[in-house]
Amino acid sequence: MTADKFGKICGIAALVLLAVGLATGMLVAPRERIMGDVYRIMFVHFPSWVGTAAGYLTAFVASIAYIKTRDFKWDYWGQAGAEVGLLFNVTGLITGALWGRPTWGVYWTWDPRLTTTAIMAITFAGYLVLRAFMEDPESRARAASLVAIVGFVNVPIVYFSVRWWRTLHQVQSSPETVDPQMVWPLRAMMLAFLLLGVFMMTRRVMLARLRGEEEMEMVRLEVARD
Amino acid sequence: MTKTAIVAIVVGLAAIALVVFAATTRDMSNADFLIAAYASATVILVIYIVSLSNRLKKAQEARGGEG
Amino acid sequence: MGDARRALALVRKDLLTERRSKAAFNAMAFFAAMVLFIFSFALGPDAPGMAAGSGQTLLQYLWPGLLWVAIFFTGILALSRSFQVEMESGGMEALRLYPGDKKAIYAGKLAANLIILGAMELILIPVSAILYNIDLIDKLPALLGVVALGSLGFAAVGTFYAALTANLRARDVMLPVLLFPVLVPVIVAAVKATTLVVRGDLMGELWTWIRILGLIDLVLLTVCTLTFEFAIEE
Numbered sequence: 001m002t003a004d005k006f007g008k009i010c011g012i013a014a015l016v017l018l019a020v021g022l023a024t025g026m027l028v029a030p031r032e033r034i035m036g037d038v039y040r041i042m043f044v045h046f047p048s049w050v051g052t053a054a055g056y057l058t059a060f061v062a063s064i065a066y067i068k069t070r071d072f073k074w075d076y077w078g079q080a081g082a083e084v085g086l087l088f089n090v091t092g093l094i095t096g097a098l099w100g101r102p103t104w105g106v107y108w109t110w111d112p113r114l115t116t117t118a119i120m121a122i123t124f125a126g127y128l129v130l131r132a133f134m135e136d137p138e139s140r141a142r143a144a145s146l147v148a149i150v151g152f153v154n155v156p157i158v159y160f161s162v163r164w165w166r167t168l169h170q171v172q173s174s175p176e177t178v179d180p181q182m183v184w185p186l187r188a189m190m191l192a193f194l195l196l197g198v199f200m201m202t203r204r205v206m207l208a209r210l211r212g213e214e215e216m217e218m219v220r221l222e223v224a225r226d
Numbered sequence: 227m228t229k230t231a232i233v234a235i236v237v238g239l240a241a242i243a244l245v246v247f248a249a250t251t252r253d254m255s256n257a258d259f260l261i262a263a264y265a266s267a268t269v270i271l272v273i274y275i276v277s278l279s280n281r282l283k284k285a286q287e288a289r290g291g292e293g
Numbered sequence: 294m295g296d297a298r299r300a301l302a303l304v305r306k307d308l309l310t311e312r313r314s315k316a317a318f319n320a321m322a323f324f325a326a327m328v329l330f331i332f333s334f335a336l337g338p339d340a341p342g343m344a345a346g347s348g349q350t351l352l353q354y355l356w357p358g359l360l361w362v363a364i365f366f367t368g369i370l371a372l373s374r375s376f377q378v379e380m381e382s383g384g385m386e387a388l389r390l391y392p393g394d395k396k397a398i399y400a401g402k403l404a405a406n407l408i409i410l411g412a413m414e415l416i417l418i419p420v421s422a423i424l425y426n427i428d429l430i431d432k433l434p435a436l437l438g439v440v441a442l443g444s445l446g447f448a449a450v451g452t453f454y455a456a457l458t459a460n461l462r463a464r465d466v467m468l469p470v471l472l473f474p475v476l477v478p479v480i481v482a483a484v485k486a487t488t489l490v491v492r493g494d495l496m497g498e499l500w501t502w503i504r505i506l507g508l509i510d511l512v513l514l515t516v517c518t519l520t521f522e523f524a525i526e527e
Binding site (some may be wrong): 015018031099207 | 230254259265266
């Protein structure tokens with residue numbers, strides 16, 4: 001149960017950092033000169049991508065480990081990583097759209113980064129749908145791992161292809177001037193989301209392990225009955 | 227409801243309250259977008275954590291009941 | 294050498310089955326014709342193009358994109374068919390027992406799918422050009438090169454995912470759901486290159502896009518070749 005304890009510590013640390021980061025971000029950090037106060041969405045938007053990256057990276061590494069070792073432990077981590085990554089991916093997309101509208105005038109644009117994150121969300125949503133459709137634990141773990149590996153490798157390819165495709169038309173516009181007084185709340189929130197992601201993944205792995213053991217017992221019972 | 231779920235809901239509500247408080251008392255520009263972004267992200271994360279910890283508790287109880 | 298022969302045997306087998314039954318090809322040809330008709334009804338055969346399209350209809354202006362949408366949607370049929378056939382007749386077991394490197398199976402299936410896809414494209418391109426009044430004759434060599442590269446990328450990933458989803462009940466849903474996100478780079482590069490071929494390459498970008506497309510093909514092909522053996526495991 002070390003993972004349980006580790007997750008708990010991460011969760012508590014995340015809570016503290018969230019409180020500090022959010023309070024300083026909302027009350028201490030100064031107003032941005034060009035964008036006004038709406039830039040404060042950054043304190044939840046950038047951290048979302050930290051969580052997304054942590055989740056998908058976990059899913060990718062765990063999937064490779066599963067294919068190599070065939071240990072179900074890695075399948076549980078892969079599932080947890082994909083689910084938590086997708087969760088943060090969705091919050092990243094929503095907060096990004098709500099930030100884009102007042103600053104760029106549109107909720108959505110086909111900028112390489114936006115397009116890539118949307119494709120990532122579709123890829124890993126497909127991963128979870130695939131899992132839901134498969135019953136045999138071994139072939140499900142194997143197929144899902146492959147989907148995660150190919151999907152993850154594809155992410156940079158999507159990014160560069162869209163970048164080459166779009167830069168011929170429009171210059172990427174993205175406000176990234178960050179005042180030193182805004183940096184600390186942002187760092188706190190990024191770390192908080194990372195820890196929150198770890199916390200959620202450990203819980204998800206625990207749940208997946210319980211479900212997996214249950215499934216294995218069912219399979220064994222069926223075999224015994226035959 | 228698990229302890230984790232209750233903590234998540236309380237913290238989530240506090241976070242939204244803080245953002246609303248800051249946005250309204252300090253007369254922030256585009257406060258509606260700011261509040262909407264924080265509220266939607268918070269709601270999504272809280273719902274996930276609540277559902278996850280409840281499912282986990284149920285699964286643990288089912289296992290514990292057998293053994 | 295042995296693996297190449299094994300792959301070739303697989304290609305011959307797949308094409309023979311296809312020639313005898315014509316199941317996939319007939320369905321694809323019919324579906325492709327339907328797609329072309331739907332485009333002309335949806336976009337209006339006489340509607341004028343918006344930008345850079347003096348004297349062009351909307352269909353002529355959009356043709357490069359429409360062509361690739363038609364190829365991808367029609368190609369999905371061939372892909373899902375290619376492993377479904379094996380599932381129905383217990384051929385999957387035989388494939389798994391096939392001696393030698395599993396990469397030979399991938400190469401064979403990929404080649405067979407490419408040939409069927411190519412045959413469909415050889416009908417789709419001229420028919421759509423005639424239906425939409427597009428003059429392609431002098432652009433044909435470049436166009437065929439681009440189409441070949443785009444189809445290679447499509448078939449490379451498609452064959453892999455078709456094998457992966459072959460024993461799913463919901464494979465007809467899952468194959469496009471998993472396949473299309475991965476194909477985004479291919480369709481971006483293929484449509485861009487096709488557009489440059491058809492509309493003329495004023496800034497000399499065509500060669501760049503062909504190289505990008507080739508690079509994307511190479512990466513996807515490598516990843517799928519390396520992971521294919523796990524995709525057809527029991």
